[in-house]
Amino acid sequence: MNYHFDQVVDRRGSNSIKYDFARELGKPQDILPMWVADMDFPSPPEVREALHKACDYGVFGYTQPKELYMEAVSNWFLKQHGFCPKAQWLVFSPGVVFGLSASVRAFTEPGDSVLIQQPVYEPFGKVVVANDRKLVINELRLHEGHYEIDFEDFEEKIVKNHVKLFLFCSPQNPVGRVWKREELMRIGQICLAHQVLVVSDEIHCDFTYPGFSHIMFPSLNETLAQNCVLCTAPSKTFNLAGLQVSNLFVPNESLRKKLREEIRKTGYVGPNQLGTIACEAAYRYGDLWLKELSSYLKENLDFVRKYLDEKLPQIHLIEPEGTYLLWLDFRALKLSPSELDDFITKKARLWLDDGPIFGQGGEGFQRMNIACPRSILEIAMDRLKWAIDGLN
């Protein structure tokens, strides 16, 4: 191991959303935060070095990254996912959610229908409703512990509601699916047949567990590439969320112009300098770090699975194929949604993400972020066991 993920970094007092806002968000002070999707690991040393260098230089005027930036970004996706986004497709955004929201405005009109699949990362629904579009939901189906797409419902909802745009989460947060080629093709073909634009949020693409590979939506074929907006960011992979940098790719020229125009209207003129420096360094030098991190996360996952199997069989782990987020099924405890949330927060003193915030299909579930040193995970699981033992 070249990198040490067991090291505990005290994040308290760093204005971290995850750690420093318990009181403001109505949580007890001694709660263990395992919620929002950022990691408790420092970014790769190569990224920190690049940032140090920029800080030592000390001039932070307006910038725009040039060819070397794009080379690092494209090579990353080529090496990791076999797909090379072209430089001219790039549209900068301060974040993926910003890109989702801008896409909704750029490609639909108020009152138009936008499709999402639930349970899903909360802002998917919010950006639709906040932009006065009609939210249409295709609920993912849980079948023998595995989430699947109900394609009949997917197409029916599109036709019935004249859906214009589909906000797609791939890999899926929170259920951890890494979509198979057949599923992606079917989604792509249905959307194409009904002139539905696919906006594919692939922010979690770099985290897949052994046996699963992520397929980037525009890599499926040229026709489907022309009908999509690909949303990426280095923020999940390298823990850079606070640096606000995201790379959107739009292969279709007229769609790209529309999206750029919409983003321009917000007053956003270009990316954060330190964000792009970190992004370039991460994509250029971060592959070994990510490889070791992925092994560490796999061990974290194995630890939780074993713990649940041996000590907490009432709680069912939805086996993730990707992401560092676990979707845990607490339905066997037979608690109401508010009782479960109270139990996790006040009894187990764990700060997880409460299932219902992810929409339909979220009741009885909690999402746990396992991107932390194992010693923290051990404390979390022991807290959970102690609380559950107390129920009997």
Ligand SMILES: Cc1ncc(COP(=O)(O)O)c(C=O)c1O
């Ligand atoms: C699926 C998904 N999209 C987007 C984001 C946030 O992206 P950003 O911070 O770039 O807006 C997250 C964060 O958890 C996420 O899980």
